[in-house]
Amino acid sequence: MRTLTIRVRTALAFAVASMVLTTAVLVFVNLASQQSFARTLPVLGRDGGPATRIPSAVPITPERIGASQTTLRVVTEANALQWQWSAVGIVVAGMLAGGVGWFVSRRMLRPIDRITATATRITASNLHERIALVGPDDELRRLSRTVDDLLDRLETAFESQRRFVAQASHELRTPLAVQRAAVQIGLHDDVGGDDVRAVRDELLEQNRRTEHLVESLLVLAEADRGLDGTTQVVHVDDVTAEVVVGAARNAADAGVALTHEARTGPPGLVVDAEPTLLRQLLGNLVGNAVEYNEPGGFVRVTTSSDGIVVENSGPAVPVDEAPRLVEPFRRCPSARSAGRHSGLGLSIVASVVQAHGWSLSVDARAAGGLVVRVGVSPVQPRRDAGRNS
Template sequence: MRRVRRTWSIRARTAVTFALAAMALATGVVVFSNVMSLAGVGAGLDTTSARTARPVQGFATASPAPPEPGGTGGRDPSAVTVIQLVAVQQWQWSAVGIAGAGVLAGGVGWLVSQWMLRPIDRITATANRITASNLHERIGLGGPDDELRRLSRTVDGLLDRLETAFESQRRFVAQASHELRTPLAVQRAAVQIGLHDDADRDDVRATREQLLEQNRRTEHLVESLLVLAEADRGLAGATSAVRIDEVTDEVVAGAAPDATDAGVTLTHERRTGPPGLVVDGEPTLLRQLLVNLVGNAVEYNEPGGFVRVTTTSDGFVVENAGPPVPQDEAPRLVEPFRRCPSSPSAERHSGLGLSIVASIVQAHGWRMTIDARPTGGLAVRVDVSSV
C-alpha cells in the first residue's frame, strides 16, 4: 500500500517560519549585545585598575608584582566575580527571551495566517459544495481588490462557463434524444403497418423507401452531432494555412448539381487580390462550415432564387433568396434543432446546420452574424479578421 505523505498546513508552516525567524533575529541581537557589553565592562575594569596602581609623584613605590597564573590580571577579584555572575545570568535570561520571542512570533504567525487564509477557506468550501444541481452559486468574495479577490473572480468566471456549458449540453442531449426518437418511431411504425402479414410487393417497396429515407435522416443527424461535438472540443493545435477561395470553389462545384435541380442560381464572387484570403484553420471543419452554409442556402430557397458566396479580405458572405424570415428569428437559428418555420423544407432537416457553423466559427475565434434579407432569405457573414 502506498503511504500518503502528510504535509503541514500553511498555517503551521507560517507559524513555524515566524517563530524561527524571530528566534534567529533575537539570537543575533542578544549575542551581539552581550559580547559587546561584556567587552566594554572588561575594558572599563582594566582602566580602573591601571589608575589605582599608578604611583603618587614624589614617593617611591615598589614595582607591581607580576600577575599570578590563573589570576585576575590586577583586577579586583570581587568585581570579576560579579561580572562572571552577571554574564551567566545575562545569557540565561537571553535564552529565555529568545524562546519567548519564538513562541510569541509563532502565535502571531498562526493568527495572521488564519486571518489571511480565511477567504481561501471560503473559496474551498463553496467549490466543494457546488454540484450539478447548484451550479448557479458563486463565491462573491468582497473586500479589497487583492490577489484573493482576483482568485475568487477567476473561480466565479470558471463556474459561469461551466454552468453555460452544462446547460447547453443538457439542453442539447434532451433535444437530440427527441430528434432521434422521431425517426425511430417512424421506422417502427413503417415496419408494423407497412409490413403486415398480407403485404404485397408494392407495400414492401413503399415501406423500404420510407425506411431508407428515415435511415438517411438518422445517419445525417448522427454525423451532424459528431461534427458538432468535434467543433465544441476545440482545435487543439490542428490548424494550418487554408485558402478560402480554393475551398469555396470546391464546395460551390460540389453543390452545383443540387442547385440546378432546385432551380437556384449558385455563384461565387471574389473580392480579394491574389493569392486570395488565407486563414489559419482546421481544413476539415472549415470545409464543413462552407458545405453547411451553401447547402442550407440551396435547400431553404425557392425556384428561380439565387445563392451568392462572396469572399472578401476579412471573411466571406453567403446570401440566398427564399421565404421571408423574421428579423428577430434569424439570430436564433444557430440554436440546435432550430428550424425556420416559414420554410416548406424545414421538416426535412435536423436543424443542426447553422449550429455546426456557429460552433466551428467559435472554435476558430471568428465572428458570425446572421441577418434576414428584406426581400426574403438570409445573409450569413463570417469575419475572420477578429483572430
C-alpha cells in the first residue's frame, strides 16, 4: 500500500482542520441566530390576545406567528439559504486551507528535498560534496550539519581505507617480487649447493615476512571490528611481566636493556579488556621498542594507575613525525631496521586502544627514541576473580 507523502498529508490536515473549525463556527452562528430570532419574533396569544414573545424552548409554528404567509416564507427561505451557503463556505474554506497547507509544506520541505538529492548523488567518488544548507539556524539546518559531519567521517574513513589498501598491496607485492627474483636469478641452470641454500634462506625470510604481515593485517582487522562483549577483567601487571620476559632474549641479542617497573599498589593495574588484544598491544610496543633501538640502549616499561608507558632509546625521531607513526605502514626514515617490520605495529596498538576507548600518545624523546603512553580505565576486580590465565 502506497503511503501518502508528507506534503499531501499536511494539505489534508490543513483542509480537514479548517472544515471542522468552520463547520463548528457556522453551526453555532446559525443556531444562535435562530434562537435570537425566535426570541424577538412577535406572536399572537392563544385566544387572539395581545402579541407576546416566543420562549426559546417553544417551537415556531405558522399558527403562532403573528405575520403574513409572505413573512413566513421569507424567514424559512432565509434559514435554508443560510445553511446552504454555510455548506458552500465550509467546502471552500477546506479547499483554500488545503492549498495553503500544500504551499506551506512545499516551502518548508524544500530543504529536505535538497538534502535527499545531495545524499542520493554522493557516492564513493564524490564524497567531498556537502549539503551546506543556508538559512535560519532551525531543525533542518541542524539536520544538514549532522549529515555533513557524517559525510566528513565517511570521507576520512574512505581515504584511510584507500591508503591502507594501496600500502598493503605494495607491502605484499614487495616480498613476492623478491621471491620471484630469487628463484629466477639464484636458481640458474648450473646452480651450486651454496646458491640453493642462499635462495632457500632468502625465500624463508620473505615467507616469514609475508606471514607476519598477513597476521598483522588480521589482528588489525579484528581490532577495528570492535570488542562485541568479549572483554574480561585483566591484570595488566601480570600480562606486562609475561610480555617482557618473552622479549628478553631478543633484547639481549640486540644489546638492549629491557626492564619493567610496576608502580601500582595491590591489586595492581586491573582493566576490563580483551586479553588477546591487550597482549598484542603490549607485545607490539615492547617489540618495536627493542627492534627500533641501538646497541647499549634501553627499553623501560612502566605500569601505573594511569596506564602503561613504554620508553626507549634509539635514533632521533622528528617531533612532528612521531604522532604519525600510528598510521598503517608508516615508518621513521631514520630507523635502521625499517625494512624488517611490517609497519603495522603501532597501527595495531592504536586500533586496540580505540576499540577499548582508551587514549594513546606517541612522543619523540629529545635524546632519541620514543615515549608511548596508553591511558586505560582501571576497574575494581571482583573478589572471586582469579589472576590471568
